[in-house]
Amino acid sequence: MRALIFLFVISAVFAAWQSFALLALTTSVVLLALIYGIAIAFSVNELKLVAKEELYQIIATALIIALLMGSDGLLNAISTNADLLVEGTTTVQGSALAILSNYAERLENALERIKELDLEAGIAGSTTRSCYGASSTAYLTFRDCGGFSMYNPAFSVAGGVVGAALGVIYSIKNLIRLGVGFGFTILLPVGIILRTFKFTRGAGGLVIAFGIALYLIIPLAVLFGDMLVKEFEENSSTYSTEPSSVSVEFDCGGFDLKDLYRTPTMAANRAASQVDGLRQLLRAYTKDVLMRGILVPAIALLSFASSLSALAALGGAEINVSALARFI
C-alpha cells in the first residue's frame, strides 16, 4: 500500500495535475485488472460482469480528464488574451484573485470611509454644550449638533451591508485559494481513485466535481463577472463618481457663547447640509457594493453550485444542491 501511495504521489512534487490525474487513472485500471484477474482465476461470472461494468466507468473518468485537459488548455489560451489578463498574472486563477483583491480593497476603503464618517457623526451628535457657573443658580445644556446622530443608524446599516459584501468576496478568494492549493493536486486524483470503486463512486464524483469547480469554474465566473462590471462602467457615466472626490464634513465646530442665541438655525444647517454629499457618496458606494460585492460573487457562487451539481452528476453522484443555491 505504501508503495502504491508513493507511486501515486511522487509526481506531485515534479509534475502538473495532468500527470497526477493520469497516474490515478492508471492505478484505477490496475485495481480493476486485479479484480478481473480474480474473477477469471475463481471463475466468478458475476465478478467478471462487475469488472466489465466498472471498465465503462473508468472510460467515463478518462473522458472527464480528457475534457478537463482540453478545457484547461482552452482557458490558459483565453487567459493569455491581453483584454482578460490582469497585469502581473499568468493564469486564470491568478487573474481572478487579483480582481477579487482589488474588489476587496475598494470595499475595505468604503467601510473605512463609512467608519470615519460614523465616528465624526457620533462625536458631533453626542457633543453637549454646558454652561454652569460655580455661584450661579441656573444650569444650561444644549446639543446644537445633535442632528448628526440621525446618521449613525444609517451608517450601521451601511457597515453591515459592506461587511457582508466583503465576507462574500473573502469567501470566493478562499475558494479559489483552496482550488489552487489542493483542487487538482489532492481532490482530483483522490476523487478519481474513489470513483473507481462502486461503493465510493458517490463520494468520488463529489470530490472530483468539487476540485474542478474550485479550480476552474469559480475563476472563470469571476473573470466573466468582471467583464460585465467593466462594460457597465464604460457605458454608464451616471455612476462614474469616485467616492474619494465627494466631500462630507461632520464637524460640530468650536464653542462660542454667542451660539447660544442662534442655536436652532445652526443645528438645522449643520446636519442637513451634508445630505447632498452623502447622497453622492451613497450612489458611488452602491455601484461598488452592488456590482463588485454582490453581482460578481453571486455569478461565481451560483456557477459554483450549479457546476458542482452538474459535474457531480457527470461523475456519478446525484447531489442535490438546491439548498446551497437558495443559501446563495
Place this chain on the structure above:
Amino acid sequence: MMLCEQFNDFLLTSLLPLIATASMATGIIIALVLLLGRAIGNSRLSVWAKDEVVQLFFSLAFISFVPLLVNLSCTLNANDFRNILLEETSSEVVNLYDAAELYVLSAARYSHEALAAVRYHLEVYAVLSASSGFECAFSFLGCLFGYTGDSFSLFGGYGALQSALSLFFNLTVISLMTALLHYFILSLTSKAFLFFLLPLGLFFRSLPYMRILGSVLFALALSFIFIYPLLLSIFWIGSDFVLLVPSEIGEGDAYLRAEEDMVGRAGAAAASSVAALASLVPGAGTELAQAAIKAFYFDDVDERPYAVMDFAVRALFAAVILPTLALIGALASTVYIAKFFGQQVDLSRLMQLM
C-alpha cells in the same frame, strides 16, 4: 486511535459470534423451507430458498469485506501523502481515523481563534464607543469655578464596524459549533455505527424479510465508518492550505492569546486613568486621551478589522463548508451502497438539510 484495537476485539468477541448465529438461523430457516417445499412439492418455496442461499452468501461476502476496510483505514498512513505533497519529513503514523479527528479538532481550534479575534475587536469598539470626554471652554483656568464646555463621545460611534463585525462574529460562532458538531458526529459514527449499527445491519441483512432495513443500516454504517473519515482525512492532508491564519495576523497577537492575557477590567481602568491624566495637557488633551485609550487595546497589535473578517470567513470554510461536504459525500455513498444491495434510498431531504 483506540478504535482499531477495539474493533479487532469486538470482531472476535461479538461480531463473529453474532454473524455465525444469524447465518445459522438463516441457514436453518432456508433448509426448513427447502425441505417443506420439496415435501409438499411447492416449487415457489424451493426457488425462494435457493434465492435466499445466494443472498446469504452475498451477506457473508460483505461481512468479510468490513474488517478488511476497517483494518485498511487503520493501517493507511495519511502522513505519507502529507509528507510528499507538502515536502515534510514527519515520521508520525496518522491513520485515517486519527487524521479525520485531527482535522475536525484543528478546525474547531482554528474557529475558536477566529472567534477570539473578532470578539476582541468587537469588545474594543464597544468600549471605545461608550467612552466620553469633557472639554472645558476656558483653556487657561479650566473649569475650576464653573462647569462650562463640551461633553462628547470620545470615539463617536463605531456602529458601522460593529454591525459589520457582528456578522462575522455570528459566522465564527456557527463555525465553532459546526466543528464541534462534526467532532461529535465523528465520535458517534466511528463508535456507535461501527459497534452497533453495523452488526445490527448485518444481522437484519441475513434475515429474510428484514433485508431492506439491514441493507440501509449496513450502507449507512459503511459510509460513515469509511467514507466520512476518509474525506475528512483528505482535508487534513491539505489542512495547511485550509487552516491558514491571514498573514496580517501574527501568532503572538493579543487576541489569539489566552483570556487572562487580554485587556480586562483592570486594563480598562488603567487606560481610563492614563487618559484622564493625558486630558490635563492643555490644547491637546482630547487627542492624547484618545490615543492613550486606544493604545491599551491595540498597543502591540494593529487594529485590523479586515484581516479579522478574512479570518472568520476562512474559519467558515474550514469548519462548516468542508466537513459538511464530507457529510454530503458520505450520504451520497450511502445511496450508492444501498443501490449496490438492490435498495433505493431517497436521501434528498436529508441532503437539503445538510
